[in-house]
Amino acid sequence: MVEEVEVDKALVEQYHRDGAVLVKGVFDSNWVEKVRRGIDKNLKNPSKYGERLMAKEGEGAYFDDYCNWQWIEEFRQYVFESPAASLASQFMRSNEVSFYHEHVLNKEPGTNKRTPWHHDQAYYPIDGHKVCSLWMPVDPIPRETCVQFVAGSHIWPKWFHPKKFASENNYPLRTGEDGISSSHSRTYYDVPDHEIESGKWPILHWECEPGDVIVFHMRTVHGAAGNSSSTNQRRVLSSRWLGDDAVLATRPWEVSPPITGGLQPGQRAVCDTFPLVYRRE
Numbered sequence: 001m002v003e004e005v006e007v008d009k010a011l012v013e014q015y016h017r018d019g020a021v022l023v024k025g026v027f028d029s030n031w032v033e034k035v036r037r038g039i040d041k042n043l044k045n046p047s048k049y050g051e052r053l054m055a056k057e058g059e060g061a062y063f064d065d066y067c068n069w070q071w072i073e074e075f076r077q078y079v080f081e082s083p084a085a086s087l088a089s090q091f092m093r094s095n096e097v098s099f100y101h102e103h104v105l106n107k108e109p110g111t112n113k114r115t116p117w118h119h120d121q122a123y124y125p126i127d128g129h130k131v132c133s134l135w136m137p138v139d140p141i142p143r144e145t146c147v148q149f150v151a152g153s154h155i156w157p158k159w160f161h162p163k164k165f166a167s168e169n170n171y172p173l174r175t176g177e178d179g180i181s182s183s184h185s186r187t188y189y190d191v192p193d194h195e196i197e198s199g200k201w202p203i204l205h206w207e208c209e210p211g212d213v214i215v216f217h218m219r220t221v222h223g224a225a226g227n228s229s230s231t232n233q234r235r236v237l238s239s240r241w242l243g244d245d246a247v248l249a250t251r252p253w254e255v256s257p258p259i260t261g262g263l264q265p266g267q268r269a270v271c272d273t274f275p276l277v278y279r280r281e
């Protein structure tokens with residue numbers, strides 16, 4: 001059963017205004033230890049989706065992998081028993097919460113590879129506004145290596161092309177009968193990297209401790225530096241949660257992760273692949 005937590009209403013307001021908020025000390029040391037063990041299992045046994053990215057050969061690697069919760073027991077418990085779903089319900093203001101997937105990210109000491117600016121929802125075959133991620137570090141994170149969020153970008157009218165983390169190029173469009181067509185009526189724009197870097201919008205980032213979590217909307221634009229520490233890893237579990245209005249959608253590229261749960265466009269995103277985890281009483 002999901003562990004309940006009570007979230008300060010001011011933090012929920014902040015999430016809806018800025019698209020990202022730091023919640024201090026919400027996971028106790030048992031949860032942190034469990035998630036750390038799960039991450040370490042994943043690092044030792046990556047799935048077919050796992051990648052080790054390097055800015056230059058021989059440097060620290062930026063590891064990422066996802067969709068392993070069904071074989072990593074520690075992640076399964078995190079999904080169904082930790083306070084995560086209760087948090088997601090309160091931040092999304094959603095009565096029901098289904099689990100979409102988890103993403104493990106580790107930047108080894110001396111990793112120069114950065115996370116390009118992007119927002120997540122364009123990668124996913126999911127439409128709806130009640131959609132969030134919980135970014136949970138299991139190592140202390142100095143402010144300069146924390147993910148950085150463009151404040152308020154979750155309510156910008158524009159959607160952005162997803163980028164490959166490896167090359168930082170936009171995802172290629174699908175061609176042929178599955179390619180861009182009238183069924184993909186939304187226009188996607190290039191992420192405004194230069195304007196972000198030039199300081200046009202306020203950027204949010206925090207120093208974090210294990211036990212803290214950053215809750216962010218799936219349309220909040222974010223990116224991060226590498227990990228310049230020569231000794232410390234930067235291990236994170238980023239879990240993705242869907243609320244009452246989340247439905248399956250199509251995208252004009254191959255979605256990532258490449259899973260749709262067998263749903264049809266417009267169907268509510270609840271199924272065996274995206275299990276319903278929490279219902280507010």
Ligand SMILES: O=C(O)CCC(=O)C(=O)O
Nearest residue numbers: 105115120135147224238
């Ligand atoms: O931790 C990072 O550098 C990137 C995290 C991220 O992009 C995400 O959780 O969606």
